[in-house]
Amino acid sequence: MIGIVVISHSEKIAEGIAETAKQMASEVKIVAVGGTDDGRIGTDVNKIVDGINKVYSEDGVLLFYDLGSAMMNAEMALEFLEEDKKKNVIIVDAALVEGVISASVYANLDMDMDYILSEMEKIRINKRE
Numbered sequence: 001m002i003g004i005v006v007i008s009h010s011e012k013i014a015e016g017i018a019e020t021a022k023q024m025a026s027e028v029k030i031v032a033v034g035g036t037d038d039g040r041i042g043t044d045v046n047k048i049v050d051g052i053n054k055v056y057s058e059d060g061v062l063l064f065y066d067l068g069s070a071m072m073n074a075e076m077a078l079e080f081l082e083e084d085k086k087k088n089v090i091i092v093d094a095a096l097v098e099g100v101i102s103a104s105v106y107a108n109l110d111m112d113m114d115y116i117l118s119e120m121e122k123i124r125i126n127k128r129e
Contacts, residue, residue: 002056002107002116003029006100007065007074009036009042021101028101029055040082043070048077060113061089064100071108094120 004021008014014034021030029031031050036042043065050059074091081089090113099120106116108116 001028001057002059002081002103002113003050003057003106003109004104005033005048005060005061006030006034006096007034007043007048007051007063007070008032008034008096009070011039013066017081017097020121021096021104024101025104028104029057030104031055037038042069043073045073045076045080048074049080050110052077052081052085056085056088058088060109062103062113062116063089063091064094064103066092066096068125090117092117092120093125095125096125098123 006014006018010032014032018022018030018032031051031054033047036044038049055061065071067076071091078086078089103116106119
């Protein structure tokens with residue numbers, strides 16, 4: 001089953017989103033990765049890597065983030081993963097709360113990565129071409 005990592009600059013925001021998603025999709029591995037190691041606002045590459053490893057599955061891992069610098073740290077975290085894991089970890093450009101909850105419900109229903117990513121396109125934040 002697909003795992004989900006919630007990356008936020010705020011530990012409380014990440015935990016709240018993960019808690020809500022877990023109530024709606026109890027079978028899915030969801031981890032909150034918020035704030036820095038010393039409790040400040042921000043994101044931490046090592047915490048993101050640890051989060052990925054906690055929820056890792058051959059089915060894939062989806063990373064959701066709140067702000068641009070969290071996305072950059074998620075990209076850096078991918079560089080620290082073993083090569084065989086990298087291909088199964090996707091950074092998702094979607095509304096954080098809606099994305100995490102929707103993806104969690106789809107994963108709980110055993111929808112595959114392609115299906116979930118196609119649904120995430122509908123709630124995409126950055127319309128890059």
